[in-house]
Amino acid sequence: MDGDPLHDLDAVGGLLLAIHRLPHQVEFTGFQERALALLARAVPFDCAWWGLVSGLNLHTEIKFRLPATYHEDWEKIKAEDPIANQAALHPFSTVMFNERELCHYPALQTMLASHGIRHVLCTHTLEPSLGLHAFLAVYRTATPFTEAQRKLKQMVMPHLMHALHLSWRKHLESALLDALTDEQLAANAICDRSGLILSADEFFARFMAIEWQRWRGPMLPDDLLAHLRDGRHFRGRKIRAVFRDVSGLFLVRISERRPVSELSPRELTVAEHYAFGKTYKTIAQEIGITPNTVRHYIRTVFGKLQVRNKTELSRIVFGSVSERH
Numbered sequence: 001m002d003g004d005p006l007h008d009l010d011a012v013g014g015l016l017l018a019i020h021r022l023p024h025q026v027e028f029t030g031f032q033e034r035a036l037a038l039l040a041r042a043v044p045f046d047c048a049w050w051g052l053v054s055g056l057n058l059h060t061e062i063k064f065r066l067p068a069t070y071h072e073d074w075e076k077i078k079a080e081d082p083i084a085n086q087a088a089l090h091p092f093s094t095v096m097f098n099e100r101e102l103c104h105y106p107a108l109q110t111m112l113a114s115h116g117i118r119h120v121l122c123t124h125t126l127e128p129s130l131g132l133h134a135f136l137a138v139y140r141t142a143t144p145f146t147e148a149q150r151k152l153k154q155m156v157m158p159h160l161m162h163a164l165h166l167s168w169r170k171h172l173e174s175a176l177l178d179a180l181t182d183e184q185l186a187a188n189a190i191c192d193r194s195g196l197i198l199s200a201d202e203f204f205a206r207f208m209a210i211e212w213q214r215w216r217g218p219m220l221p222d223d224l225l226a227h228l229r230d231g232r233h234f235r236g237r238k239i240r241a242v243f244r245d246v247s248g249l250f251l252v253r254i255s256e257r258r259p260v261s262e263l264s265p266r267e268l269t270v271a272e273h274y275a276f277g278k279t280y281k282t283i284a285q286e287i288g289i290t291p292n293t294v295r296h297y298i299r300t301v302f303g304k305l306q307v308r309n310k311t312e313l314s315r316i317v318f319g320s321v322s323e324r325h
Contacts, residue, residue, distance in 0.1 A: 012152070015042050019159050023167035029247075031167040032062045035160055042156070043121070043149045045138035052198070053133050054218055056084060059196050070115060077107045083122045088133055091126040094154035098144040116141045121150055123157040129205035130197050130217035134161050165199045171246065186255035193248065195220035195228065207254045211239045220252070228252070235262075259316050262304045270297040275310065275317040 018038050026034050036048050049070065051061035056078050063070055078084065082105055086095045099118040102109040112118070122137040136157060168190050187207040189200035197204075197218050208215045215221060220228065224241060227234040228250055234241040240261060244251040255261070260268055266287075273283040280291040280298075307313045 011042070015156065016159050019156070019163050023163055023170050028167040028171040031164060033064060035163065036064050039156060039160070043138065043153050046141050047117070048136065048138045050136045052196070053135060054131050059218065060192070060198070067115065073111050073114065077111050080105060080107045082108070083120055083137070087122045087124040087135060091124045091133065092154070092158065094121055094123040094150050094157065096121055096145055096150045119144045121145050121153050123154060125157060125161050130200060132218040136160065168199050168249070171249070186253050189252045191220060191250050191252055193229070193250070195225040198249070204254065207239060207256065210256060211236045259305045263301060267297055267301050270294055271301045271313060271317050274298055275314040
């Protein structure tokens with residue numbers, strides 16, 4: 001795109017379309033590099049840095065044509081980095097620091113110059129429910145960025161993040177479908193093994209607040225993380241959580257605990273028959289087990305649901321049936 005890239009609407013539209021198609025064309029592990037290659041056609045750059053932060057604490061990153069030591073070098077001067085501070089203060093607005101502006105910040109300029117960087121565009125986007133910022137900084141060695149290129153990157157950034165979240169979710173789609181074992185309202189998130197939440201749907205924070213009222217993210221609570229690492233389902237006071245491990249990422253599915261969610265499918269079937277007034281013998285004949293096995297299931301159901309008689313059982317079971325219809 002020559003001149004003002006925003007004036008070439010066909011090219012801009014083509015770029016956005018290509019970004020949104022990308023999650024369906026490449027594996028999530030290669031998504032960010034391919035997305036950066038697309039962006040570089042519209043706003044040429046030499047290298048880039050893309051990741052997730054809370055404050056100035058870096059959680060995840062991808063270095064695009066940057067040396068392995070770049071993060072370590074930035075850590076030494078991050079308190080004096082006006083680019084990170086300004087971008088964080090103005091999410092969704094792209095800040096531009098060409099060589100003329102960088103000369104006012106010698107520590108940052110020296111660090112960038114050691115990697116051949118003289119010009120910077122940086123954009124943050126905000127995930128308020130998780131306490132996270134996503135950032136993308138692109139760098140040049142020779143030619144300064146223009147105002148038109150700054151505006152184009154600012155416009156494209158939300159689309160890049162939407163496509164990145166879609167890439168993660170598409171990768172875990174089969175696991176998500178496997179987790180849909182009932183019709184109960186649930187919320188989903190994607191996290192890594194450290195417990196850092198990379199993406200979450202709009203209900204996830206609300207469900208988390210049911211169990212942990214002061215939770216703000218972006219990390220899973222310690223007790224939930226311990227269950228994830230051990231491969232165990234979590235049952236809290238008010239919620240339950242199941243985990244699916246897919247290629248090093250985890251789908252976290254949270255739902256509010258209902259009493260019947262503690263029952264196995266067979267236990268629930270027996271409980272429903274018994275709550276409707278059927279005898280042990282009738283239940284045994286209808287589902288193909290012995291009366292003694294029915295009696296065993298009923299004892300187990302009473303223990304799990306902490307009920308003392310058929311009336312209390314019926315109240316819980318009939319409530320469950322009505323919710324499912």
